Amino acid sequence: MPPYGEPDWATPGASASGAPAEVTSVSVNTGQGNKALTKDRSKLWHKLISLLLIVLCAAMVALGVFVIMKNKNDFAEWFIASYMILFGVLLFLYEAVWWCTIGPLNRLIRKNFGFMYNIRGKALYLIFVACLCIGINKNLLGNLDWLRWISGIGWGVAGVGLLFLSYTNPQLFENYYIPTKGMTSSPADDGINETV
Numbered sequence: 001m002p003p004y005g006e007p008d009w010a011t012p013g014a015s016a017s018g019a020p021a022e023v024t025s026v027s028v029n030t031g032q033g034n035k036a037l038t039k040d041r042s043k044l045w046h047k048l049i050s051l052l053l054i055v056l057c058a059a060m061v062a063l064g065v066f067v068i069m070k071n072k073n074d075f076a077e078w079f080i081a082s083y084m085i086l087f088g089v090l091l092f093l094y095e096a097v098w099w100c101t102i103g104p105l106n107r108l109i110r111k112n113f114g115f116m117y118n119i120r121g122k123a124l125y126l127i128f129v130a131c132l133c134i135g136i137n138k139n140l141l142g143n144l145d146w147l148r149w150i151s152g153i154g155w156g157v158a159g160v161g162l163l164f165l166s167y168t169n170p171q172l173f174e175n176y177y178i179p180t181k182g183m184t185s186s187p188a189d190d191g192i193n194e195t196v
Helices: 042-070 075-099 103-112 119-134 138-168
Strands: none
Touching: 042 075, 042 119, 042 138, 075 103, 075 119, 119 138
16 A cells, blocks of 8 residues: 555556556557558549430430431331430439539429439439330431440440449449439429429
8 A cells, every 4th residue: 555545546556456557558550551542533433424424315315306307107216216305305404413403403303313313223224225225226217327326335334334333333432422402492492393
């Protein structure tokens, strides 16, 4: 016991509890500091993918317009071409909202086409729409048949590529942000009727 009736804890090394008097820290290499510092390029990839999808939208809309112009009497081809234009414009509007958020448009797309706000949902959408391009009658387009193949294969490869990247390299999409403008405001602010 320490002199003058002092408690054990007041004098270092005089503890009667059996606890070690001094604690030494040992530096252990866990490998955390050995990682090479890499620059995060995921936002660059997001922008490049978005620009690629905008180009594919333009190709698909052009294909749909050419099919409508060259089609004289086949209602099924006209119907498919109309859907191609609609789906191309839809993806273009989503990508436009990603670059420059427009509140009412963002809310409308998110409410009715929410699958576009998920990478895997967008990838499956691209694969589905690629089938429309490939399904156009090759005799209808004549010398513009290459546009059908470019659009169809482009949309399909983009969809499969996004799926592949989302499963094999998920950290690429960790900071993929979803436009939120227009989601917190009331319907009266934007002039869009929510019940439609």
